[in-house]
Amino acid sequence: MLADLLAAIALMLVFEGIMPFLSPARFRLALLSAARLDDRSLRVVGLLSMIGGVVLLYLVH
Numbered sequence: 001m002l003a004d005l006l007a008a009i010a011l012m013l014v015f016e017g018i019m020p021f022l023s024p025a026r027f028r029l030a031l032l033s034a035a036r037l038d039d040r041s042l043r044v045v046g047l048l049s050m051i052g053g054v055v056l057l058y059l060v061h
Contacts, residue, residue, distance in 0.1 A: 020027040034042065
């Protein structure tokens with residue numbers, strides 16, 4: 001189980017590193033846009049991301 005958790009964290013780091021590596025300017029703009037969002041909108045984005053992840057895990061397993 002620990003190996004799966006570490007593999008998931010490693011994969012997350014790879015995916016999160018793709019955008020700043022490929023297009024640092026767009027990544028910076030995306031961060032600035034996210035910083036301008038109010039708390040409620042940011043929470044909705046986070047919730048949708050978590051739901052999408054759970055659905056994807058369900059479909060994979």
